[in-house]
Amino acid sequence: xxxxxxxxxxxxxxxxxxxxxxxxxxxxxxxxxxxxxxxxxxxxxxxxxxxxxxxxxxxxxxxxxxxxxxxxxxxxxxxxxxxxxxxxxxxxxxxxxxxxxxxxxxxxxxxxxxxxxxxxxxxxxxxxxxxxxxxxxxxxxxxxxxxxxxxxxxxxxxxxxxxxxxxxxxxxxxxxxxxxxxxxxxxxxxxxxxxxxxxxxxxxxxxxxxxxxxxxxxxxxxxxxxxxxxxxxxxxxxxxxxxxxxxxxxxxxxxxxxxxxxxxxxxxxxxxxxx
Numbered sequence: 001x002x003x004x005x006x007x008x009x010x011x012x013x014x015x016x017x018x019x020x021x022x023x024x025x026x027x028x029x030x031x032x033x034x035x036x037x038x039x040x041x042x043x044x045x046x047x048x049x050x051x052x053x054x055x056x057x058x059x060x061x062x063x064x065x066x067x068x069x070x071x072x073x074x075x076x077x078x079x080x081x082x083x084x085x086x087x088x089x090x091x092x093x094x095x096x097x098x099x100x101x102x103x104x105x106x107x108x109x110x111x112x113x114x115x116x117x118x119x120x121x122x123x124x125x126x127x128x129x130x131x132x133x134x135x136x137x138x139x140x141x142x143x144x145x146x147x148x149x150x151x152x153x154x155x156x157x158x159x160x161x162x163x164x165x166x167x168x169x170x171x172x173x174x175x176x177x178x179x180x181x182x183x184x185x186x187x188x189x190x191x192x193x194x195x196x197x198x199x200x201x202x203x204x205x206x207x208x209x210x211x212x213x214x215x216x217x218x219x220x221x222x223x224x225x226x227x228x229x230x231x232x233x234x235x236x237x238x239x240x241x242x243x244x245x246x247x248x249x250x251x252x253x254x255x256x257x258x259x260x261x262x263x264x265x266x267x268x269x270x271x272x273x274x275x
Contacts, residue, residue, distance in 0.1 A: 209260065
């Protein structure tokens with residue numbers, strides 16, 4: 001597997017420019033200097049918003065643009081999960097223990113009942129708390145990619161544990177996982193860790209649009225701040241499409257069926273409608 005990784009890391013594929021997705025329209029749905037998209041509901045009817053420090057969660061109904069506060073907890077916006085029915089969300093609540101160390105409680109919130117419940121204390125793998133025992137879930141802890149299945153969490157890290165992993169995303173069909181390795185790029189592999197495929201160097205914060213297309217950020221910085229960033233789509237067969245026009249610093253895409261949401265450096269939230 002390491003030999004496969006080294007080959008992929010050194011080989012920079014020629015990305016063909018193509019229209020993978022047809023954007024019918026793009027609309028601004030919110031503007032808040034400290035807002036970003038945390039998650040998109042599975043059927044595309046609401047967004048979960050947080051701030052740039054991942055503090056708190058708000059639900060924005062896209063039909064009415066009504067915003068409802070869910071929690072103000074620290075850490076709640078990081079890797080928040082939404083169940084397939086769209087009614088339950090799972091997030092972390094970061095607090096300090098008696099020794100002033102940061103610990104995370106895992107909260108399950110029922111949106112219909114507006115009721116929150118602590119389902120695990122001092123637990124970091126919130127993905128495992130989403131009620132879908134038939135699908136594995138992935139998270140990042142101590143720079144390693146972790147997989148949780150049937151209540152058991154193991155180190156997954158298919159490219160080797162010498163790398164720093166970020167942003168794990170399971171494909172809609174549950175067969176593949178996309179992830180990013182710091183200073184190397186975005187990869188996809190099967191959920192057994194095999195068939196590692198290099199996607200691109202500039203595909204930060206990867207998420208799946210469908211089983212064949214991955215969204216991410218193509219960002220450039222000066223070592224301190226992001227200077228420019230576009231939302232891009234990569235297909236598994238090597239094609240790339242830039243979805244935003246470069247006039248904004250567009251980051252952190254999230255997807256639902258027929259929709260893509262993203263944030264800007266100015267705290268604006270946009271939704272693309274896909275034909």
